[in-house]
Amino acid sequence: MNNKLGCLSPLALVSFFLAALALLVAEILNGNTMFSPGALHAAHVEIGDDCGQCHAPFWASERMTERCLVCHTEVQAELGDSSTLHGTLVKGANSTCQACHTEHAGPSAALTVMDTAAFPHEVTGFALAAHRTRSPGIPFTCNDCHTESISRFDAQTCAECHRTLDAAYMEEHQAAFGAECLACHDGVDRFSHFDHLQTGFALQGKHQNTACSACHQNAHALADFQGLAATCESCHLKDDAHEGRFGMSCGVCHSPEGWKPAQFDHNLAAFRLEGKHAAVACENCHQNGQYKGTPQDCYSCHKADDEHNGQYGTACETCHNPSGWENATFDHNLSRFPLTGAHVNVKCENCHQNRVFKGTPTECVACHREPEYHAGMFPGQACSQCHTTTAWRPAQYTGPHTFPMNHGQEGGRVNACADCHQPTLTTWTCYTCHDQAEITRKHTKEGIANFSDCLSCHPTGQEGEGGGDGDGGGGDD
Amino acid sequence: MLRGKELLLAFLACLVIAASYGGVLLFTQAVPAASGFYGHTIGILGFVLMLITETLYSLRKRSRSARWGRMVDWLQFHIFTGIVGPFMVFLHSSWKFNGLAGVTLLMTGVVVFSGFIGRYIYTRIPRTADGIEDPGLTAVMKASALANARRLMSLWHAVHIPLGMALFTAAFAHILGALYYATLLK
Numbered sequence: 001m002n003n004k005l006g007c008l009s010p011l012a013l014v015s016f017f018l019a020a021l022a023l024l025v026a027e028i029l030n031g032n033t034m035f036s037p038g039a040l041h042a043a044h045v046e047i048g049d050d051c052g053q054c055h056a057p058f059w060a061s062e063r064m065t066e067r068c069l070v071c072h073t074e075v076q077a078e079l080g081d082s083s084t085l086h087g088t089l090v091k092g093a094n095s096t097c098q099a100c101h102t103e104h105a106g107p108s109a110a111l112t113v114m115d116t117a118a119f120p121h122e123v124t125g126f127a128l129a130a131h132r133t134r135s136p137g138i139p140f141t142c143n144d145c146h147t148e149s150i151s152r153f154d155a156q157t158c159a160e161c162h163r164t165l166d167a168a169y170m171e172e173h174q175a176a177f178g179a180e181c182l183a184c185h186d187g188v189d190r191f192s193h194f195d196h197l198q199t200g201f202a203l204q205g206k207h208q209n210t211a212c213s214a215c216h217q218n219a220h221a222l223a224d225f226q227g228l229a230a231t232c233e234s235c236h237l238k239d240d241a242h243e244g245r246f247g248m249s250c251g252v253c254h255s256p257e258g259w260k261p262a263q264f265d266h267n268l269a270a271f272r273l274e275g276k277h278a279a280v281a282c283e284n285c286h287q288n289g290q291y292k293g294t295p296q297d298c299y300s301c302h303k304a305d306d307e308h309n310g311q312y313g314t315a316c317e318t319c320h321n322p323s324g325w326e327n328a329t330f331d332h333n334l335s336r337f338p339l340t341g342a343h344v345n346v347k348c349e350n351c352h353q354n355r356v357f358k359g360t361p362t363e364c365v366a367c368h369r370e371p372e373y374h375a376g377m378f379p380g381q382a383c384s385q386c387h388t389t390t391a392w393r394p395a396q397y398t399g400p401h402t403f404p405m406n407h408g409q410e411g412g413r414v415n416a417c418a419d420c421h422q423p424t425l426t427t428w429t430c431y432t433c434h435d436q437a438e439i440t441r442k443h444t445k446e447g448i449a450n451f452s453d454c455l456s457c458h459p460t461g462q463e464g465e466g467g468g469d470g471d472g473g474g475g476d477d
Numbered sequence: 478m479l480r481g482k483e484l485l486l487a488f489l490a491c492l493v494i495a496a497s498y499g500g501v502l503l504f505t506q507a508v509p510a511a512s513g514f515y516g517h518t519i520g521i522l523g524f525v526l527m528l529i530t531e532t533l534y535s536l537r538k539r540s541r542s543a544r545w546g547r548m549v550d551w552l553q554f555h556i557f558t559g560i561v562g563p564f565m566v567f568l569h570s571s572w573k574f575n576g577l578a579g580v581t582l583l584m585t586g587v588v589v590f591s592g593f594i595g596r597y598i599y600t601r602i603p604r605t606a607d608g609i610e611d612p613g614l615t616a617v618m619k620a621s622a623l624a625n626a627r628r629l630m631s632l633w634h635a636v637h638i639p640l641g642m643a644l645f646t647a648a649f650a651h652i653l654g655a656l657y658y659a660t661l662l663k
């Protein structure tokens with residue numbers, strides 16, 4: 001039996017040498033090509049079979065990446081610049097070119113092997129959360145935004161595309177915030193179809209058409225926008241026509257529909273608007289936009305309306321109420337001249353002529369001329385000695401009277417003056433009660449010729465006075 | 478090892494390896510690159526299986542002093558590793574067959590194929606469990622058939638071993654090239 005190892009047999013050794021020779025010949029004829037796993041890209045064709053241009057031997061301190069950068073100086077230049085793709089992507093010294101780039105796949109094969117859809121674009125500072133599809137079903141490609149080079153981005157690209165979406169808005173937006181879109185936008189937040197309600201501050205009324213920058217002035221970062229308080233005064237302090245006099249709760253009266261009309265509930269103020277005050281224009285009382293501190297006394301506004309010309313002071317409310325001047329409820333009894341009896345129903349102007357109220361004399365004669373009935377009979381005597389306000393008659397004369405005033409009456413009653421005195425108090429007659437024809441017949445029968453003056457014989461009207469039979473008075477003169 | 482079941486076991490082992498390959502394929506959505514972790518691992522393991530068992534088998538076969546294991550078991554182990562190892566090397570190729578690596582893979586295939594033929598010729602000659610021709614059994618064979626079988630076996634050895642030698646020469650050149658130019662592609 002042959003005890004040599006098989007590999008050391010003559011044939012095996014010949015085979016080894018032949019194989020080694022074949023490798024040597026191949027190396028001489030084709031260089032390192034036999035070690036290549038595939039043809040290089042057309043861009044690398046100059047490298048040929050010089051594997052060492054890219055492949056560092058395992059004992060060398062440098063890596064393949066360093067050898068790539070020997071030629072790719074443009075990438076080397078990007079590495080320190082965070083505005084570039086490689087400057088952003090390559091973090092740390094352990095990054096390698098071959099993590100994304102490949103070779104040996106043929107002259108026209110892609111040199112960059114990465115799933116573009118899965119590319120973590122946010123590491124560049126701009127996430128693609130809102131840029132997944134150009135339109136329903138059509139995804140964005142890298143070239144859509146990186147038109148010239150995948151490693152470059154021109155901010156104008158944003159503006160050009162978004163101008164086609166809303167030209168007017170972009171015009172205003174860029175004027176307000178500038179043209180460097182990426183200075184504010186990081187692609188994470190969705191600003192198109194932005195619902196301001198999400199912030200807790202719904203845009204209503206005029207706020208709907210207000211430019212963002214009108215409130216968010218000089219805001220660029222998200223935090224700048226969020227820093228604006230959702231209060232009226234954070235934007236409208238300068239618009240406050242009340243100059244702070246009403247505090248900062250604008251919403252009590254105003255709404256986003258506009259400053260005017262304001263829905264001010266005056267009844268929340270110290271001065272409630274009642275009656276005719278409710279229909280008065282604000283500026284009638286609040287002149288020059290002055291609201292706070294407006295005096296609440298009537299005279300401040302109604303001085304010109306005072307038809308009493310100040311005679312009654314300034315406490316108008318004593319008589320008047322806001323339902324109208326005419327509806328005054330003057331209590332005349334509070335005056336020096338309480339209205340009693342027939343005075344209650346007398347029209348004011350009967351006494352207060354020419355609307356003069358103050359100083360109206362309280363003497364009866366100021367209004368009541370002495371009647372002819374007793375003209376001049378009671379000089380210096382007050383009417384009230386006989387009369388009451390209930391009526392002129394009956395009057396209550398209690399003064400000296402030669403003839404009993406209770407003549408012909410019973411139970412302490414007295415006769416009315418006019419029972420005897422007709423047509424004035426200076427004249428009198430008995431014939432109101434005593435029939436003149438009967439008196440004449442009786443006195444003629446008695447032979448009394450002159451009986452024209454009854455009192456000469458009947459001074460008190462008593463029975464038996466004057467010799468008569470007392471059947472009714474009369475006298476013999 | 479189950480005696481006489483080496484082909485079945487090799488087939489099952491290949492199935493398991495193919496399943497793992499399919500798993501990686503499914504998980505990464507890409508053909509495992511020869512230079513990647515998985516591709517390199519199966520390439521190295523496959524080559525080590527090929528190299529070590531072939532060497533050990535050859536040593537055991539020719540050693541006079543060391544008598545570990547019975548020759549029939551060694552042959553079955555040699556056949557098992559001679560199928561599983563090349564299969565792993567085949568998967569290491571990442572379906573690219575150009576250059577030296579392609580040639581090496583081709584030669585691997587040739588050697589494996591020759592191994593199948595050799596096994597067929599080997600069984601023509603009755604042997605003991607130690608791989609030595611069984612005198613009792615060979616005696617009853619027709620002299621011409623035995624002589625043919627012995628001639629074929631000898632011829633086969635003259636082909637199979639030099640083919641293997643050429644294969645390992647190419648394989649080492651491939652490995653050295655890879656080590657030089659692309660050790661873990663640093």
